[in-house]
Amino acid sequence: METIAMPAINLAVIMPEILLSCIAMVLLLVNVFVPGNNKAYLGYLSIIGLAVTAASAVGGWGPSVSAFNGSVVQDNFAIFFKVIFLISAGLAILISDRYMVQEDCNQGELYPMILFATVGMMLMASGTDLMVIFLGLELLSICLYVLAGWNRDNLKSNEAGLKYFLLGAFSTGFLLYGMALTYGATGSTKIQAISSYVMGNPGVASNPLFVVGMLLIAVGFSFKIAAAPFHMWTPDVYQGAPTPMTAFMSAGPKAAGFAAFIRVMIFAFPMLRAEWSDLLWILAVLTMTVGNIIALSQDNVKRMLAYSSIAHAGYALVGFAAVNAEGAAGILFYMLSYAFMNIGAFAVIILITKKGEVNGNVQDLAGFGHKKPLLAMVLSIFLFSLAGMPPTAGFIGKFYLFSAAIKAGYVWLAIIGVLNSAASLYYYLRVMVFMYMKDPEEDFEWAGATPAIAVCLLVAVGATLVLGVVPGTVLELAQKAVQF
């Protein structure tokens, strides 16, 4: 009988995750025991919880600490990503209440569900064992299936949830099979052990078990970050899901997918960077081009932003394909700025659409610029940032990603990226043309912003501009985060 050695337990390393799970569970109980239909207070409590968690996470900044026998790590890379997740969850919560009341689905469980999804993302970023990454991914995915189908009386939301569930579970199968084969080829599920095994036995790179395993893992993660050709679910799910949840899904979970992808690909297989690079640039070119070209012909603003989010995953993959520190830091910075600009854009869309998401088309925005000049200006800032125009965060992010690609010798990849960026201007500007230069066919009354949405917009606009004008500090932090 083998004796099992008790691993050293260091709870401090996973303190942010513990805190956030406890807060989410308490909020579930609060929701049950406090009567009344107004659930907005749960949102505010969640935001306090997220702030406490962020403080606890940022407190760990510094040298990396590994715990639980090398299953979890607390390093700057994970902390930077955790802050991105917490920010996107906070912004999504701020824009939820009004929408959920309007659509008659403001059940209080929404907020704990978002928090649990955030715990899953945090585990994905800090996990250094395939098992932990898998558990984090599933905690995230299962919560997202529920959130996508949250509006259960609305057929579109039902469809989004069902589609996301079936395709998500399908892709999980591939990811798991990849993990099983990698485990078989290298004898461990720990990234550290896999890495040293690959270093010690270079011959493993030609072992079919190992190669197929790695490819299947790459397929599983590509699905999660919505990279072409595994993007088919994205537009449908993003369009059908409740708008605040679409905003959340496009920012947080995408970043989480990148965090786990980078962790597995770069850390576990430093020897195979050249091979990854070849795979990743194909993914990057496909993803950017497919996303942008299909976005050109979309009328529904949510669906257009869904395709644009595919394109943005492509830009981030350009930095990933460079497989150097600049590229990785660029992804970190880009994911942070993308969270602000994209959730901000969705916040304005929540204000524009009425119950049942009527008037969600570009044409319905005609005259918006004259009726609500301030909101229209805010939306324009987000769209400019998404298109990558200076002086916004989107410009700095893309500049950094593309220059990383050039440094790695992928000049033409950067050129394709810039061309794509130029094409994307068309559909972002089209929204602005309708807002400012067309007259409305019917007279729409647009509602004003609630305080919570106003705060979200203020934070998002502020961050988009600040990151665009003085990106120095955050870029430095991102660079420190990728010094492995």
Place this chain on the structure above:
Amino acid sequence: MLAIENYLIVSAILFAIGTIGVLTKRNAIVIFMCIEMMLNAVNLTFIAFSRHLGNIDGQVFVFFVMTVAAAEAAVGLALMIAFFKNRESIDVEDVNLLKL
């Protein structure tokens, strides 16, 4: 004791059957059952490797996969019921409001 290749081949065949089922079947519940089959094929792979390597990690992984599959089943069936209530069908051909 059988050689590990036998187990790997069986699980690869199971995985392939599951994948083909997901791609060809039209009933959401049958698709879900095919996905479960893929997960169980993975479990078989893990256990075979665990035995072969004399390493317990693979068996621990299987417990997690089973737990997660159960949680996924709960959520997935709930989503199907919600869809059925509004559409009175769980045929994926009827999941067509949002166009690809």
